Amino acid sequence: MSKHVQELKKKIESHQARVGVVGLGYVGLPLAVEFAQAGFSVMGIDIDQSKVDSLNRGVSYIQDVPTRILKPLVDAGKLKATSDFGAVAVLDTINIAVPTPLRKTKDPDMSFIVNACQEIAKHAHAGMLIILESTTYPGTTDELMLPMFEKPDLKVGEHFFLCFSPERVDPGNPNFQTKNIPKVVGGITEACTELGALFYGQALEKVVPVSSTRVAEMVKLLENTFRMINIGLANEIAMMCDRIGINVWEVIDAAATKPFGFMPFYPGPGLGGHCIPIDPFYLSWKTKQSGIEARFIELAGYINGQMPHFVVDKVQNALNDHSKALKGSKVHVLGVAYKRDIDDVRESPALDIIHLLEKRGAKVSYSDPFVAKLRADEFLLHAMTAVDPDQASAEADCVVIVTDHKAFDYAGILKHAKLVVDTRNALKGNKSPKIVRL
Ligand SMILES: NC(=O)c1ccc[n+]([C@@H]2O[C@H](COP(=O)([O-])OP(=O)(O)OC[C@H]3O[C@@H](n4cnc5c(N)ncnc54)[C@H](O)[C@@H]3O)[C@@H](O)[C@H]2O)c1
DSSP states (O other): OOHHHHHHHHHHHTTOSEEEEEOOSTTHHHHHHHHHHTTOEEEEEOSOHHHHHHHHHTOOOSTTSOHHHHHHHHHTTSEEEESOGGGGGGOSEEEEOOOOOBOTTSOBOOHHHHHHHHHHHHHOOTTEEEEEOSOOOTTIIIIIIHHHHOBTTBOBTTTEEEEEOOOOOOTTOSSOOGGGSOEEEEESSHHHHHHHHHHHHTTSSOEEEESOHHHHHHHHHHHHHHHHHHHHHHHHHHHHHHHHTOOHHHHHHHHTTSSSSOOOOOOOSOOOSSSTTTHHHHHHHHHHTTTOOOHHHHHHHHHHHHHHHHHHHHHHHHHHHTTOOSTTOEEEEEOOSSSTTOOOOTTOHHHHHHHHHHHTTOEEEEEOTTOSEEOOOSSOSSOEEOOOHHHHHHHOSEEEEOSOOTTSOHHHHHHHOSOEEESSOTTTTOOOTTEEEO
16 A cells, blocks of 8 residues: 555545535535535635635525535635635645536537646645546546646556546435435545545545446436436327327326336426536447447437427417417516526526527516526527516416426416416416416
8 A cells, every 4th residue: 555545544534634626516515515514624626706705705605505504614714715726735635526518519518627637737746636526428537637647756546546426416405415415436546446435435424436437427427317318208208198188297196106117207398407418418429439329318318308399389379279379478487497496597498498489479577586687698698587476477478387496376376377388297286277287
């Protein structure tokens, strides 16, 4: 066992290791907080100065991390942030949780990982444990990252240690958060895996070591591809049921009573968020290089991508059935976050739906207790401000439930609305000619 393994082990076990987290977003901030709560001194590094300033004031900007938890850690000097990568020089461990989006061509955009690693590499030193957490294609850690750090006097497994550990956090989930979601970790060498597992074991409840970084990378892609494809199946079944006049929600609920061999997935207005619509394409990009077309992924991606169009067709047909045209009608979109009770609008199907409705001439408003404003971007051509859900629903020709936040007064909305297209089964149990279900 190299002297660096022994020294780092001691520092980790005694919680004297100085922990760094690069990228303080939905993944990085909760992780930094867990290690600070476990007694480590944690330094967060982010290029976004507003996040750095907010953290140093002890004010959280991530819904799952309450300020009442963050502030005492900052006040006690256990958690700090900086935009200066020079801090890496005194750190013993570094977790990297920067974005991994797709380019327009659906190819992986590795620029965030590359930029972060280039900066870290300038200050990397012997005795360091580096762990990538960003979701990415198998091979990223050993093909892309390792050459950026390894030098003749800095050998992996001997002088420094490199792992991949997929982040599985589910923002807004009240039952499972960073601490109690089992942590898979795989290293380049056995010593890397051992140190990675030891490190996570200090702050998180359960660690699952695997034999390599590639296995760990693939675990995450299997999990998210599984979800994407099953949601795609649920969406296709929803379109079939719609065509032959069957309530798909009732079908799924009844099927879910089978105690084995079935797991319910639900249809909806389309995929959203930074993970499920994106991650599987990291896998298909990689496998294409080996001559394997990821056909399930392409098909599910196509079906899921049709859902906003399907929803807008439903709105149009529902209005037509009431002798109204979509063009010129007022449509109120209830909920724009990509899922219930969170504030994230990245890749949200609501943006597509608003865009498509406006393209067909509707006058669109939205409400969302978590999203006060929508900025103009490539999906949404102009900025929008949330309005009162009850008033706007009563005034609209049609209400579309896109995100089923718990805070909406569904009974009141149904009472006063003229027509409701429900893409989430939020009005489950209600019978009314005003309701049009997915
Ligand atoms: N959000 C989720 O639910 C979730 C769940 C599991 C995995 N992931 C994965 O985790 C990774 C991070 O996702 P996220 O949701 O936390 O993203 P995020 O956008 O919330 O946070 C990323 C942070 O990294 C910072 N950053 C970007 N480039 C940087 C650089 N070069 N150096 C330092 N900081 C930099 C950004 O300013 C931002 O604060 C992604 O790969 C994502 O796929 C996300």
